[in-house]
Amino acid sequence: MTPLAPCVYSLGKVSTAGIVCTVVGNFLVVLAIAYYKQLQSPTNSFVMSLAVADCLVGLVVMPYSMVRTVEGCWLFGALFCRVHSSLDVMLCTASIFHLSCIAFDRYYAVCNPLVYHLKMSQGRVAFLIVVCWAVPLLISFGPIMLGLHKAGVDMVPMPPEDACVFLVNRVYAVMASLVAFYLPMGIMLAAYWKIYKAAKRQAMQISDSSKKQRHRNAMRRERKAAKTLGIIMGVFLLFWLPFFTVNIVDPFIDYSTGVEVWEIFLWLGYVNSSLNPFLYGFFNRSFRRAFMMIMGCRICLREEHTEVIGLNLFAIRGWSLYDFAMNVRCVPCQVWTRYKLVSN
DSSP: OOTTHHHHHHHHHHHHHHHHHHHHHHHHHHHHHHHOGGGOOHHHHHHHHHHHHHHHIIIIIHHHHHHHHHHSSOOSOHHHHHHHHHHHHHHHHHHHHHHHHHHHHHHHHHHOGGGHHHHTOHHHHHHHHHHHHHHHHHHHHHHHHHTGGGTTOTTSOOOOTTOOOOOOOHHHHHHHHIIIIIHHHHHHHHHHHHHHHHHHHHHHHHHHHSOHHHHHHHHHHHHHHHHHHHHHHHHHHHHHHHHHHHHHHGGGGTTOSOHHHHHHHHHHHHHHHHHHHIIIIITSHHHHHHHHHHHTTOTTOTTOOOOOOOOSTTOSTTTOTTOOOOOOOOOOOHHHHHHHHHHO
């Protein structure tokens, strides 16, 4: 065993664990929303589509990136290198787009609740989801498969044949980074800042007209809302800002960024897809109860019921200004129902 073998082995184990968490976590989100009609709100339509994108990152992008990182070379040929790079750009961009749509949806729900159902109709939600997939498709497969993303970088020493290096020219680096990251980041920052201001304003209104206990509760909700906002934006910026900063800067410094730096920053971005189910699903009481039903294999039992409280995505205490709770029951599995009818 070489001195580097233990490190490579550990890297493989950590990468595999990350892939499993990404796939399983996002699949649970998709299954919960698809099965429980009570979770099928406009906001959760974005969450479900986000989970599909992140699940695909774990299924078709991260495994091949893991092999490249662990082995130190590309084993799947030049054509699949372009396909893999296209999928990487497309799915990661789609994931980021969905995060901005969730922020946009929450902005209307909290800051303009009276027009929320008009602004976020089923048709508009479907249109935004199509945009979240179509734009990443256009900026990935087209330029990459045609080689337009690296036009003008012939002066760079060509990488070995067994390497899959994603080199981009200055125009593509700037334009793709702006569309894929900086524009969605601006939308998220603006939306969450407005939400925070609305939460603070409502807390002040409550404190002017209520008793001290209600004032303390309002302040507690405000602090928790601010904390949740900070976690969401902090995680997003922490895991994606380094990659997109280097992505823009590298073509202007003669592609001098080391391969190790690229790999670290890229895997940081992948980690964001692993954490999204926890940020947008597991922190929600409704989702947690749905996950418990699914993991307990109780979703198909006719006698099993569950209370799903709070249809809003952020219906955890202290987050939404317009929390509401409803007691609903799990829809019995049709297969089980048909079996019972036949057996009788």
